[in-house]
Structure formats: C-alpha cells, structure tokens
Amino acid sequence: MSQAGEKLRIAVIGAGPGGYPAAFHAADLGMDVTLIDPEPNPGGVCLYRGCIPSKALLHAAGVIRESERAAELGIRFPPPEVDLEGLRGWKDKTVRQLTGGLGMLRDRRKVDYVQGWARFLDAHALEVTGPGGDEVRVEFDYAIVATGSRPATVPALDLDSPRVMDSTEALALNDVPTSLLVVGGGYIGLELGTVYAALGTSVTVVEMTSGLLPGVDRDLVDVLQRRLEGDLDRILLDTKVVDIAESGAGLRVELSPQSDESGGEYEKVLVSVGRRPNSENLGLESTDAEVSDQGFILTDSQRRTGEPSIFAIGDVAGEPMLAHKATGEARVAVDAIAGHPSAFDPSAVPAVVFTDPEIAWCGLTETEADKANVRVEVATYPWVASGRAATLSRRDGLTKLIVQPRTERILGMGIVGPGAGELIAEGVLAVEMGARVKDLELTIHPHPTLSESLMESAGVFFGVSPHYIARRRG
C-alpha cells in the first residue's frame, strides 16, 4: 500500500469505454494511473471493432437507402457505385481519428500506458506481457478490470474457414459477398446484416427464438421487421443452424427445421450469437475475485469484486453489455476508490439498435413489466400522426410510454423510427428525474420534430393528444 500523502496507484486493465474513462477520471482526481491494453491507443472493442466502425458503416448504408428512397420524393439517382476501398478507408480513418484522439488525451493526462496483456499475480500486482513477449510487473493499490467481451460461438458453427465471420471480421469489410447468412437475430446481426444488404448482398437472418431482437417489446420490433422484410432476403425464425460445411465456392448450411426455402448455400456466414466476457486467463484465481457461471466477474454496487483492491466494470462485469453502461460504471468505481459513497444505481440504461428504422428504449419495458408482474399503463403514439414524420416520408415509427398508473410516473420509454437513438435521451432524463406524464405533456417541444412524438404520447396517456385520437388504455 502507498504511504499517507503518496498518490494512490491505480492499474486499469483494458482501454475500452469502461477502462479509458476510468483511467482518465482517476488521473483527473490526482491518482497515479497505469492503463494496460494490447492496442497502441485506447478505444477497446467499441472504437476498434464495435460501436464506431459499425455505426460508420450503417451511416453509409443509410445514405444508399436514402438515395433509393429519394424516388418517392421525385428525385431519381442512378444506382450507387460502392468504392469498397474508399468506404473501408473512410471507416478506418474514423476509427484512427478517434483512437488517436484518445491517445493524445491519455498523454496529456500523464496516464502511464503499457501495451500488452495483463495477468494478476496477487491482489496488488500484475504481470503484463508486451507485444514482443517482454514482461513488466505493475504494482497497484487498486485495479480496475475492464477487459470487455469477445464474440461467442457455438459448436455447430465452429468451422475454421475464412467464410465464417464474427462481427470483427464482418466489420473489416474485406469484400461484399453475393449471399450472407446471419446467424442470430440480435442487434449486432441485424446491424451488420443491414449494412451488407445495403451494399448489395442477399442477406438471410436465422434466429433460434420466435422473434428478432429477443427481449425487446414486440410492437417496436414489428415496425422494424416490416421494413427488414423488404431489405433482407429472408428472415427465418424458430430456426437453428445444425451444421456448416465448406462446399465448393461457399458454405453449405443445414438448418432445423429444414424447409424448402431454408438451408442451402451461402458465400459467407456471420456468426452473431452473443458475446462472452473476458474473465479467463486473467489470473483472477490468484485473487479473491469471483466469476459467475456465465463468466461475469461478480461485483457489488460500487463494482468492487470479492477482492477489496480489485474492481470490475463494463462487459466483463455483467449485462447490459453496452459502452455507456461501462462508462457509467467507470465513474462509480473510481469515485468509490477515491472514498466517495458512489453506487451504480441507474433508473434507466438506454439501448439503441441502429438499424433502419432504429429502435431505442430505456427504463422498464412492457415485456419486463409483464414478466415482473408490475402493473403499468402504456400510451402509444404512432408516427402516422406526426407532421415531421410525413415530411421525412417516414411514417412507420411509434413512441410509447410505460407509466406507473397510481403515480403517473414515467417508468420507461420505447421508440422505433429514424432517429430513435437520439430521441431516447429525453426519455432517459425523464425516467431518471422521476418525471410524471404531465411533466412531459406540458413541456413544449419544437415543431416540427420527431421529439414532439414524446409529448404527444404523453397526451395519448391523458386522451388529449391533438393529432391523434386515442382512448386511454386500461
């Protein structure tokens, strides 16, 4: 332990959206910080092979789709010509700019950066193996584990072939295959499937459960699915991949249940069946930190593990595996180390699926309320009644509020439609502040914008939405 008056020594393992904000915050609080990651600059999965490159490519896909839809508005473009190298270069440059920027911020804060893989030796020391195999010992008063997660796989898909991709390889954008089977209808599969579909690939999505985006409210998913049915080749629900085998110029995929339209040959397969926390090979056995059956490091509300000197945040510390959750936890853990009575206790963690249309939600969902037997009232405002949606020629969205009946407090919000990801931020604030439906209804929103749909959904709750005639439910 450091002596009184000396700076606290903090080691942060992993420089993703959990690790780098933790390191920066600790440095800002005057701690002596070492940040460890195999990449030359901070960024983690999110910046190098997650949020950022996927959103860059989704933006490009959106431009293509917009140009196609422009015909509705009386503007006709010739079919777009995709310069794959140019697109890849732009995406990579975006990642480089952001990670390079983080590198500068790291240096300015005088965070000691050790490139390499870390392992715990005990509760106060790490060994870091550098890219050249060199080993460094790092001692710490407190360590924050932010090692993130990696794509999961299942035995049936375990084929060592360049045609079988995970999300990282799909984002690399080496080529545009003529056909692609996306295994797993979660958000990563749908986002990347959407990208390839816009680029011209014929995309099939196969999902084991009865619906896309398991866990998300069905009324929101329905709106997306209607559009995806046009943009994608096929969506196969309640279907499992039984076997994949190399066959000539492609992959032969066996599905169950087998049907005429399912199965067959695909040039490439994208496996997006979830992510696994990186809690192995960390030397956690040499500490008192514990790991759950799913591989998550167990923590308390301050993100402290069973080993008092070790904290864990981000994907490795549990669901939801989202960048902003990791960043929120980073602050809590560092504040706890600094001796503040912090706790990770959000009322609403937002989630966004960046498909077209986007789906976003926060707080309690209708599905969760049903499962937990919490009585709620739901007020839904369909975007057909929105002037802004009409001017965008996108009337397929909807905005819904999940309300506690007795207090009329907003417990959750769900949105599907273009820009839902931006709109949900207001919902997060409403839930966190304990806003009541009346508060939202009486807040003036700018016209004409999609944000009015939030105010209007509050009006629906009271049966007085000016642009939509609805009877109050319940």
Next chain:
Amino acid sequence: MTTDIKLPELGENIEEADVLSVLVSEGDQVFKDDPIIEIETEKATIEVPSFLEGTVSRVAVSAGDTVEVGQVILTLDASEDGEPQASTREEESRPAEPAGRGVTTAEPPPEVTAPASSPPIAPPPHIPASEEGALPVFASPSTRTFAREIGVDVRQVRGSGPGGRISDEDVKLHSRTLAFAGPTAETVRPLPDFSEFGPIERIPMSRVRRTIAEHVGQAASTIPHVTLFESADVTEVEEMRSRNKSKSEAAGGKLTITAIVIKVVAGALEAFPMVNASLDAKRREIVLKRYFHVGVAADTDRGLVVPVIRDVDRKNIIDISVELTKLAAKARSGKLSLGELQGGNIAVTNLGGLGTGHFTPIINAPDVAILGVGRAELRPVYGESGLEPRLIAPLSLSFDHRVIDGADGARFLHWIVDALGKPQPLAFEG
C-alpha cells in the same frame, strides 16, 4: 368570538405529546393560566394552561390521543378582555400542522374557526414494498447521490412530491428522524421466541422510556466514551455537611453530598472550559458555554429525568440544596417543567444511595462529560499519624473523547477530587 386553543411550542425538538387527561369539559368556564389538559412529552409531564379566559365550547382531544404542536386542543368562547393576549400568543405558536401523519384525533374538527388552519392533507400514497423493489426509486440521480452521501437508504424515504417523488428535503427529514429513532428495524437482530423458554409478558414502552432508550442509545453509539475511575476523600466534606444541615433544613431543603458535588463540578467547569462545551460536528466547531448549569440525574418511577440547576457558580451550597430538594420532589410527581429539564452543561449522577461503587455513566448528549458518584465508605488510609479511618467516595467520569483527551479528562477529575478533599473554601452561604 371563538378562538381555538392549540398545543403551544414545547421546546426544542418536541413536536407531539400524549394527552394524559383533559381537565375541562364543554361548558366549563376557564380563566387565563388555568390548566386545561395534562400531556406527557418525550421529556416531561406538563399541564397546558389556557392563555385566555372564556367558556369551553368544544373539546377536540381526549385522553390517550397524540397531539402535534399547533393542533387544536379546544375551542373557547372568549370573553372580551382575554383577546389581546390571545392575538400575541397566537403569533408565537406555530401554525396548525396538517393532521395527517400518525396523529389520532378523537374526531375531525367539525368547523374551523378563526384563525383558519390549513385543511388536512392526505399522506402521500405509499408504494407496497413488493412492487417498490421491482421499480427504480422515485428520486433524481442527484437526490440519490445526496442520500448516499449522508448515509440514508433512499428506498426507506417517503416522498412528499407529486406522486410521491422524493426530494432532497425528504431525505433530510428522513435522516433527522433516523437520528432520533435509534436503530431501525433492519439493524435490530430478530429476537428469539422467549415463550419457548418460559412464560413471558409484554408491556409497551412509555413515552419517557422510549425517549430514554433513543437518547442513551444514540449517545452510546455515537460518542466515543472514556471513563476514568478515581476516589475522593470526602471526610471533611461530610463533616461540613453535618455542620450545615440545619441551615438547609431551615430553608426547606436537605443538604446532601450531591449538592456539594454540584457546586464543586461547576468550579471544575470554570477551570476547564473544554468540558463546559458541546460538539457541533456538522460545523466542525466546539461550542464553549459561558454559563454553568449542572444537571442532576433523578430516579423516578417513570424513569430517569435530569433536571437542571442553573447558574451554579452564582449560588451557594444551601441554595443549591434547597433547589435540588424541590426539583427532586417535582421529578417524582412528574411535574417538572420543560424549562427545568433543559440547558444543562454536564450531569451528576449519584448512585451512592443504592450502594454502587464505580460505574460507567453514559453522557447526556449534547454534554461532553458526566460525573458518577458512588457510595462513600469508611476506609483505612495511611495519614501522617499512621492508619486513619477516612470516608472515601468512588467517582467515575465519562467524557467525550472527540472533545476531551484522556489527560485533560484526568486533570478535570483530579481537580474535583482535590476540591472535595480540601473543602474549606466551599461557600455554604453568601
């Protein structure tokens, strides 16, 4: 003209009281300062006088009710000359509190007469625990953080905002209640079922008992107590007491060792200002008191009370003994006024009458020290001419280590031991 008589302000921190008996009934004529009800507060039993003259037109409380400060006790048809006082006293007393929280009134007041009080407000709905656990707490992130910082479990806080939203103010209120409520249900270990081991009986804690429990519980758990044991040679003090006994009796008192100790303690407080103090932990300040009031623990059948003798430095021992005798009688009959129970700087507790030797008294917060006196006994002591029988009294001083260090506590206690050993300068008169 009718006027409501409300429960007046009773002093710091007292918000409600139990009605022991109603001393008037409808149609009675009452005069100013006539007692109208007898109440038991956390600190004492008090008769509440009427501040007006008039005829009782309605009695709004009955024995057994809990009344809040500002709540209407009865309505008087006031006679003319009573009114001027009425208006002045009215301003002093607090406006009527909404009769909502945990207050049992005999019946809702049928009509509110001058001055109008605010209508009762229904308590905010309380979310059933099962559902509450599933939902996020109804408070903003900054309020949640504030609650954590002051150590309040925000889930236990009752929100007073729209729909039951919890504000910073609600959190503060909750923390204040906690500070006086002692351990909460969660922190108390469950009790075994004693009836498994034998027959039992359960009796409710009286208000005084509850108050003592909370007060000493709070003091014992928050004040780092240090207790020092010493013995004082009170042979000469005892001789002086015998010599002066009759003077005290002539004045209606009974001269006891306690009266003498009180005088000595006041002298010690003058010599050691840090003991004549209170700790303001919130402001990180020590409040030094420039007056010398000494509390005396009195054993009554309702429980412990600590009446206070004011300005001991300006009183002689005979005066003190007479005052002490009067206070003790009042304490036993439960007739001490609140004023007589407030404002002490240190307490003296004498268990000598019960044969006790040394013990570890608990400080009567916000004091920083308490002196325990045990039974004086004749002991053989080596003097200049060999073994001598001396009367030795065990003294136990507990002090708050946050304010007083061990050596200073020892010096303070020595001062008292020395003063009791050489009592010549003690003033019995003048």
